[in-house]
Amino acid sequence: MRVLITREKSQAEKTAKLLEKEGFEPVIFPTIRFEKVDFDEKAVLQADIIIFSSQNAVKFLFEKLSPEKISNKTVIATGEKTAKLLEKKGLKPLIPEIYSAEGVYKLLSKIPDLKNKKIAVIRPVEGVNTLFELMQNKTDIYPVPVYKTVENIPENLKEVKNLLSSGKINLVVFTSPSTFKNFIKIIDKSLLRNTKVAVIGTTTQKALEKEGITPDIIPSKFTMEELIKNIKQQLF
Incomplete structure (x- = not known):
């Protein structure tokens, strides 16, 4: 089960390890970087x-x-x-x-x-x-x-577009409004219809809803560990 991680690269790598331990196949796709x-x-x-x-x-x-x-x-x-x-x-x-x-x-x-x-x-x-x-x-x-958070163009942009288009991404994770806003700058938000979406935090949730996207998974406790627990419950 493929999970797309949109957070900054070093943070995404840590998240990927947590997901791998739970049997997921993470795809790192950092839409932001920090300066x-x-x-x-x-x-x-x-x-x-x-x-x-x-x-x-x-x-x-x-x-x-x-x-x-x-x-x-x-x-x-x-x-x-x-x-x-x-x-x-x-x-x-x-x-x-x-x-x-x-x-x-x-x-x-x-x-x-x-x-x-x-x-x-x-x-x-x-x-x-x-x-x-x-x-x-x-x-x-x-x-x-x-x-400051700035837009990042991931090297695997073309590959991820293809995976989303073909429905081969099962879940996309957004951990902040910036990860989402920069995602839809480089990828058509309509491709999110082909997958489930998870967010951390009400602020991120509101950013998605403003664009007409309702998140499928929102943990009650805003941590990555709690989010992964919710993902396991809902996707497995």
Whole structure:
């Protein structure tokens, strides 16, 4: 059973190993890649609370800034793997019950004297603004973009088009709005009618639905492990 993975290459390779262990045949098709962008350290250091939106946010921030410089601040990770990466840096992050902007908002609401806190969100340039909309007028919250997501044209583009056209891809996985948006730039979205589609996260789900595509699989917990568990339940 073939599963097409659209995430960035190094992440796709890790996902491929998880899928192979479960008996799937992964096809790596990275529609995005990441590039670091310069940022102002002061924007991070002046914050009382620092939110990391992803593992990449951790990676690119600490290419420039030492973890020790934020060890006295409240740190929030939006998911388990992001939290583990922060722990490896010697930090002790808080984690929301639900890995989403709404989950982070609920967690922030429990912090005393929040209205007098400054919050920095470490994220990509093209990050979604849901959390900022939820926190509007409640505190000083601002983004600190540390990397950007750019379109990638995979070397196996022609091969994947043929596989999709002939119905030989059983499932396509989108892990972010960017993976999907760049996918439909290089491949006609009508080809997704020939396969099932899985997504991680409500933001990715909304990006697909905006284009008239309803995902077949959405895990309740937004992790790759949970997604693969759902795929096994529904496809096998």
